[in-house]
Amino acid sequence: MKTKDLLNIAEKYGSPVYVYDAEKIISQYTRLTEAFKGVKNLKINYACKALSNTSILKILNNLGSGLDTVSLQEVQLGLLAGFKPEDIIFTPNGVSLEEIEEVAALGAQINIDNLSILEQFGALHPNVPVCIRINPHVMAGGNTNISVGHIDSKFGISIHQIPHILRIVQNTKMRVNGIHMHTGSDILDIEVFLYASEILFETAQHFKDLDFIDFGSGFKVPYKEGDIETNIEELGKKLTKRFNEFCKSYGKELTLAFEPGKFLVSEAGCFLAKVNVVKQTTSTVFASVDTGFNHLIRPMFYNSYHKIENISNPKGRERFYSVVGYICETDTFANNRRISEISEGDILCFRNAGAYCFTMASNYNSRYRPPEVLWYNGKAHLIRKRETFEDLTRNQMDVEINIIKKEKELIK
Numbered sequence: 001m002k003t004k005d006l007l008n009i010a011e012k013y014g015s016p017v018y019v020y021d022a023e024k025i026i027s028q029y030t031r032l033t034e035a036f037k038g039v040k041n042l043k044i045n046y047a048c049k050a051l052s053n054t055s056i057l058k059i060l061n062n063l064g065s066g067l068d069t070v071s072l073q074e075v076q077l078g079l080l081a082g083f084k085p086e087d088i089i090f091t092p093n094g095v096s097l098e099e100i101e102e103v104a105a106l107g108a109q110i111n112i113d114n115l116s117i118l119e120q121f122g123a124l125h126p127n128v129p130v131c132i133r134i135n136p137h138v139m140a141g142g143n144t145n146i147s148v149g150h151i152d153s154k155f156g157i158s159i160h161q162i163p164h165i166l167r168i169v170q171n172t173k174m175r176v177n178g179i180h181m182h183t184g185s186d187i188l189d190i191e192v193f194l195y196a197s198e199i200l201f202e203t204a205q206h207f208k209d210l211d212f213i214d215f216g217s218g219f220k221v222p223y224k225e226g227d228i229e230t231n232i233e234e235l236g237k238k239l240t241k242r243f244n245e246f247c248k249s250y251g252k253e254l255t256l257a258f259e260p261g262k263f264l265v266s267e268a269g270c271f272l273a274k275v276n277v278v279k280q281t282t283s284t285v286f287a288s289v290d291t292g293f294n295h296l297i298r299p300m301f302y303n304s305y306h307k308i309e310n311i312s313n314p315k316g317r318e319r320f321y322s323v324v325g326y327i328c329e330t331d332t333f334a335n336n337r338r339i340s341e342i343s344e345g346d347i348l349c350f351r352n353a354g355a356y357c358f359t360m361a362s363n364y365n366s367r368y369r370p371p372e373v374l375w376y377n378g379k380a381h382l383i384r385k386r387e388t389f390e391d392l393t394r395n396q397m398d399v400e401i402n403i404i405k406k407e408k409e410l411i412k
């Protein structure tokens, strides 16, 4: 997408606004499937928590992707976007048995990550095959909030509890058709990934009736020029070889599954915001934009880096700015960042805004959530409208309040 196209979108739909480039999603999906083309049965299940607009889901469905979901509502969105139930995997954490049963009734693949639910679900539904999420106890991921495979993590069933899993499976006569792990996001080192995969292969040997092994996700994408990213091509080569060897020893052509979120959509998205105020203090120049962590929480939440460009003055002299939001708390997108000279009214473009940005947006400070625009076939398509005041009040119920009147009556 060209700068001119982004400026036109900001002009037409107002700011702030999310913009997604369909071409980038397609090229990332193709890159991943190419890297694993040596695997006979490959299944990419897009982790839709990253970005769940149904138009984005439709793109992935068209490409042949499956869907990784964590809530009944994500499953319902997937079905609405055209995914077949059997192409949806449900990988929740800490949800109720009832929610899992509802999803199972819709026909999606269930993935269970604790012994209590495994036992209850197996006793009630021995004919529904389940996948089991294993915790391989590997420390991986770019930040403690997104490292989920370590020993203290709430996710998955510990590899040390395999005997217990096997006892439940034997007693309930349930069928385990898949083994899964997901150790964290932003994993740089493919050796860590391969190491955790070996643990998964070892675990898989305990289960004789598998259809697939799901290696989760966690691929790191670049956030700025020269940034390191997961070497997907090298991982593809190494893991394909090990996976094919494993299938031979297991005696069955299993499916190799992944569930990437960020890898597929992070770089496809950008977030456009307008500069309301340029404020020079004794130490800093602040650029205050017409948005905040209510719309883009990742910098405040994970300390994550989003490249910021002044697309209204891309060739301007670079100066140092702290880019801040309008929320009445600390609300910092970037500190002392070199950006081409900013004037009030300029449009700033935040890169890598496809994953975990809109889906984490809220109405904090009673602000409307922004619109989403899809750039597809050289044209902008509005795929979500900006919220309105009715959206803020729609579910509120009016109660008659009479405090002042009662006080007056007491005084009498």
Ligand SMILES: Cc1ncc(COP(=O)(O)O)c(C=O)c1O
Pocket: 047, 050, 068, 091, 182, 184, 185, 186, 216, 217, 218, 219, 259, 260, 261, 262, 263, 355
């Ligand atoms: C179970 C599971 N699978 C897949 C993902 C997607 O991870 P990423 O966006 O890093 O690819 C997540 C992210 O939180 C997850 O929890």
